[in-house]
Amino acid sequence: IPAVEISHLTKIYHSDDEGNKTALSDISLTVQPGDIYGIIGLSGAGKSTLVRCINGLEGYDSGSVKVRGREVKGLAPRDLRALRQETGMIFQHFNLMPSRTVAGNVGLPLRSRSDRRSRVPRLLDLVGLEDLADRYPSELSGGQQQRVAIARALANSPDILLSDEATSALDPTTTKSILQLLRDLHDRLGITIVLITHEMSVVRQICNKIAVIDHGTIVERGRVFDVFANP
Numbered sequence: 001i002p003a004v005e006i007s008h009l010t011k012i013y014h015s016d017d018e019g020n021k022t023a024l025s026d027i028s029l030t031v032q033p034g035d036i037y038g039i040i041g042l043s044g045a046g047k048s049t050l051v052r053c054i055n056g057l058e059g060y061d062s063g064s065v066k067v068r069g070r071e072v073k074g075l076a077p078r079d080l081r082a083l084r085q086e087t088g089m090i091f092q093h094f095n096l097m098p099s100r101t102v103a104g105n106v107g108l109p110l111r112s113r114s115d116r117r118s119r120v121p122r123l124l125d126l127v128g129l130e131d132l133a134d135r136y137p138s139e140l141s142g143g144q145q146q147r148v149a150i151a152r153a154l155a156n157s158p159d160i161l162l163s164d165e166a167t168s169a170l171d172p173t174t175t176k177s178i179l180q181l182l183r184d185l186h187d188r189l190g191i192t193i194v195l196i197t198h199e200m201s202v203v204r205q206i207c208n209k210i211a212v213i214d215h216g217t218i219v220e221r222g223r224v225f226d227v228f229a230n231p
């Protein structure tokens, strides 16, 4: 079964003062297990709305979003929690808790003390931060903070990692190293990645498939090689 299967998805934001805004219109795409699927578009194109529909943060008006075969809309709270454990998420501004150490942040999604004790050191190892367990986020570089966020996103061994502009706040060299890390994690853990970005260079570097989104619709899609081969 597909990792994510979206068909004819339409999402409208309703607001009293600004009227209705169609953020996504008739979007269809399929992410297969093992894909590194890039969704690229300008600011306001609808990319964040799309990931928020995938992890259940946002409802939708029509169409279907299935994660590993299960429709996201209408999930009971407990199933929604399970969905969030199956889909790790990383963001542009890392979203770490400043009052917690690196190890504390990575351990946040883990419920039991013994899980934290056994998993946190392995997760830190996975992202190359084993020596920084006791530091605070403010003591780290941007790239190190994103590594903490990646380790935290992997805490519950998700099948899918959703990346929303995860390298947009980083310089080009750090961007490269984070993308390399994501590719390594993909290769080593077999994790499926859905990666949202406004930067062509990012999808070129790690994605195997791509959808180009503009004003809420998909205007181009395919294998990265074919899409970039178009004049």
Ligand code: ADP
Binding pocket: 013, 014, 015, 021, 022, 023, 041, 042, 043, 044, 045, 046, 047, 048, 049, 050
């Ligand atoms: P992107 O992630 O590609 O920048 P978004 O998904 O954030 O795009 O936004 C898509 C469109 O939906 C934009 O026109 C944006 O202004 C609008 N939008 C996003 N979130 C909301 C919201 N909560 N209420 C109303 N409109 C929104």
Ligand code: ADP
Binding pocket: 100, 101, 103, 104, 105, 107, 113, 115, 116, 117, 118, 120, 121, 133, 134
């Ligand atoms: P809190 O006590 O608020 O949950 P901590 O920062 O004490 O947060 O750590 C959370 C978890 O991370 C701990 O339960 C422990 O398993 C793990 N942990 C804490 N410090 C380290 C460390 N130096 N190395 C590896 N794991 C650690």
